[in-house]
Amino acid sequence: MDIYDKLMTLAKRRGFLYPSFEIYGGVAGFYDYGPLGSQMKNNLENLWRKYYILNENFLEISTPTITLYEVLKASGHVDEFTDLTGECPKCHNSYKIEDLEKPVCPKCKIPLENIHPVNLMFPTKIGVGNTRDAFLRPETAQGIFTSFHLLYRYAREHLPFGVVQLGRGYRNEVSPRQGPLRMREFSMAEAEIFFDPNNKTHIGFNEIKHETIRLNDNIEEQVLTLEEAVNNKIIHSEALAYYLYLTQSFLLDAGVDREKLRFRKHASDELAHYAQECWDAELYSERFGWIECVGIADRSAYDLEAHTNASGVELIASRRYETPKKVRIKRIIPNMKKLGPLFKEKAGRIKTILEELKPEDDEINVNLDGEEIHIPRDCYEIIEKEETITQEKFIPHVIEPSYGIDRIFYCILEHSFYETEKNNEIYRILKLKPIIAPIKTGVFPLVNDEKLVSIAKKIDKTLRDNGIQTYYDNSGSIGRRYARMDEIGTPFCITIDYDTLNDNSVTIRDRDTTKQERIPIDNIVEYISSRL
RNA sequence: GCGGGUGUGGUGUAGUCUGGUAUCACUUAAGCUUGCCAAGCUUACAACUCGGGUUCAAAUCCCGGCGCCCGCACCA
Known part of the structure; x- marks a missing residue:
C-alpha cells in the first residue's frame, strides 16, 4: 500500500x-x-x-x-x-484529427474509425x-x-x-x-x-x-x-x-x-x-x-475583448490623463431631415455608419448588406471643432x-499524513494545521464517572458556544480516544480528571508532541482560540 | 477510448485452481472495566462489485456492464 x-x-x-x-x-x-x-x-x-x-x-x-x-x-x-478524435481499427491508437492531413492512421495507413468530437x-x-x-x-x-x-x-x-x-x-x-x-x-x-x-x-x-x-x-x-x-x-x-x-x-x-x-x-x-x-x-x-x-x-x-466583440457591450475601463488633451477633430453630423425621407428604413443604420466614418473624402459611399449606397452631400455636415479629451478607453488585462x-x-492530507508505530501497532496522525483541522479539540472525561462527565459536557458546550468545533468522547480507554483524534488531525485534547474536582483545572494535550499542560478551566477558550 | 490485471463486512484478509452461502483480525456499537496515550472481558452489527449464462448447486466456471490499478491515448 x-x-x-x-x-x-x-x-x-x-x-x-x-x-x-x-x-x-x-x-x-x-x-x-x-x-x-x-x-x-x-x-x-x-x-x-x-x-x-x-x-x-x-x-x-x-x-x-x-x-x-x-x-x-x-x-x-x-x-x-473540442477535439475531433479518431481511432485506428488495427493498432487501436487514437489521434486528434486536426493534427493529421487526412483522417488516416499515420502508422497503419488505413482510415480512422469512430470519429467523434471529444468535448x-x-x-x-x-x-x-x-x-x-x-x-x-x-x-x-x-x-x-x-x-x-x-x-x-x-x-x-x-x-x-x-x-x-x-x-x-x-x-x-x-x-x-x-x-x-x-x-x-x-x-x-x-x-x-x-x-x-x-x-x-x-x-x-x-x-x-x-x-x-x-x-x-x-x-x-x-x-x-x-x-x-x-x-x-x-x-x-x-x-x-x-x-x-x-x-x-x-x-x-x-x-x-x-x-x-x-x-x-x-x-x-x-x-x-x-x-x-x-x-x-x-x-x-x-x-x-x-x-x-x-x-x-x-x-x-x-x-x-472576446466578450466585448461577441456581445457588443464594451467591457472596458478608462485611463484619465493627468492633463487633459485638446484636439481638433472633424466629425460627420448626419442630417436626419434629409436622410430619413431618402433612405426610409435604412436611415437608422446609415446614421450609425456615418457617425463612425472619418471625414476624409467629399464623396461618401456606405456599404450596407453588400450594397454600395451613395450618400448625397446635403445629408450630412462636416464640422470641425476643438474637444478636450480627459481620458482614453482601454481593455484591462x-x-x-x-x-x-x-x-x-488532497495534498494537504498527504503532506500531513504521518505513520509511526506504537506498541507494535501502526499509528497514524494527520498533522493538520489547527486552522484547517475539522475538529479543533477533543473533550474527554478520564473515566466514565458522572462527576467528571458532567464537567466535561459543560466544557464541551462552552467551547461550542465560543465557536470552537469539539468532539466529546467518553468511550474506550483514554489512549484510544487520543488515537481517534490524532487520526483525524484534531490538534488539542482536553481531559477532565479527578484533580479537576479539586482545582478546576484540566489537561490539554498537544497532538504533535503528546505533551500535556495543566490549565484552569476558565482559560480553555482563550488557550484554544489563540492557537487557531 | 484501447489493451492487461483486479474486485469478499467500515478496513485488511482466508476461501476461487479442484463449485456445496464464507475464515481471521482490526474497527464500530452496548455493557463491565479503565486514574493519561489504540489494555482486558462479554455481547452485538456487518461482506462475496452488478447483470446474465452453465449447473441439482456459483464468491468459485463462462459472457457482459461498472469501479479500481498499470500501460497507451487524452487532458493541463
Whole structure:
C-alpha cells in the first residue's frame, strides 16, 4: 500500500472522502466530501477568503454554474475544448484529427474509425420547448468577465481591482484516474484581478520583494527572491510575481509542506488558449508526482475583448490623463431631415455608419448588406471643432490565480499524513494545521464517572458556544480516544480528571508532541482560540 | 477510448485452481472495566462489485456492464 491507498482508506473510514454513488457501482471522477471532509474544505475555503477578500480587499461574487452557450463560444471554450478524435481499427491508437492531413492512421495507413468530437464540457439545455443551449461551466472566471462592466462601476472605476468566486466547475474528463486529483465536478477558487496593461506593477510588491520562491522555468529550477525573478525577466511582471508569492503564503498557511511546493512556468506550447504567461503552483504527491494545484495566468485582454466583440457591450475601463488633451477633430453630423425621407428604413443604420466614418473624402459611399449606397452631400455636415479629451478607453488585462480546491485538499492530507508505530501497532496522525483541522479539540472525561462527565459536557458546550468545533468522547480507554483524534488531525485534547474536582483545572494535550499542560478551566477558550 | 490485471463486512484478509452461502483480525456499537496515550472481558452489527449464462448447486466456471490499478491515448 502506498500513501495514496493508506490515505484514501483513512479518508473513507473517517469521513473525509467517499466515492460517490458507491451503492450503484460508483462512477469515476466524483467524490463526496464526508462530515469531516466538508468541514475541512470549508476551513480551507475560508482561509482562502481571508487571504483574498479580507487581506486583498477583493470582491466576492457568485454566478450560475449553468452558462449560456454564447458565453463559452465567445470565450473560446466551445472550440478549444473540442477535439475531433479518431481511432485506428488495427493498432487501436487514437489521434486528434486536426493534427493529421487526412483522417488516416499515420502508422497503419488505413482510415480512422469512430470519429467523434471529444468535448470536455457537459452540455445541457435551458428551458423546455424554446430552449437555449448551455454548458456546465468549465471555470468560474467567465461569470466574472460577463459582469465586468457592473463590477468596474461597483469598484468606482478604479484599477486595479480584484473579483473572486468560489464554486464548482465541470469537465467531462476522458479518463479521470487520479482519484480526487482529477474530478469531473470540482471546486475552485478563482480571482480575476483587472490591471491597466501599462502598469502591471503591484502596490504590495516592495514589501515582499526579498522573500524567496522556488521557480522552475523548464530550463532550471532555482530559489530566487521575487525581485531577482522580476529583474531577470523570469516572471514578467511585478503583479504576477506578487500573486505567486500570495499563493505560496496561502498554501504554506494551509499546511502544505514547503519542500513539496514549487512554481513551474508553462512552456509556450502548453499555454491555454487564453493565456499569455502562466505559472502553476505544483504540489508533490508520492504517487502522482508534481500536481498542478494552482494556475496563475496572465490572461491579458483576451476574455474582455472576446466578450466585448461577441456581445457588443464594451467591457472596458478608462485611463484619465493627468492633463487633459485638446484636439481638433472633424466629425460627420448626419442630417436626419434629409436622410430619413431618402433612405426610409435604412436611415437608422446609415446614421450609425456615418457617425463612425472619418471625414476624409467629399464623396461618401456606405456599404450596407453588400450594397454600395451613395450618400448625397446635403445629408450630412462636416464640422470641425476643438474637444478636450480627459481620458482614453482601454481593455484591462487580467491576472488570474485559479486554485483547485480539491487538489489542494488532497495534498494537504498527504503532506500531513504521518505513520509511526506504537506498541507494535501502526499509528497514524494527520498533522493538520489547527486552522484547517475539522475538529479543533477533543473533550474527554478520564473515566466514565458522572462527576467528571458532567464537567466535561459543560466544557464541551462552552467551547461550542465560543465557536470552537469539539468532539466529546467518553468511550474506550483514554489512549484510544487520543488515537481517534490524532487520526483525524484534531490538534488539542482536553481531559477532565479527578484533580479537576479539586482545582478546576484540566489537561490539554498537544497532538504533535503528546505533551500535556495543566490549565484552569476558565482559560480553555482563550488557550484554544489563540492557537487557531 | 484501447489493451492487461483486479474486485469478499467500515478496513485488511482466508476461501476461487479442484463449485456445496464464507475464515481471521482490526474497527464500530452496548455493557463491565479503565486514574493519561489504540489494555482486558462479554455481547452485538456487518461482506462475496452488478447483470446474465452453465449447473441439482456459483464468491468459485463462462459472457457482459461498472469501479479500481498499470500501460497507451487524452487532458493541463
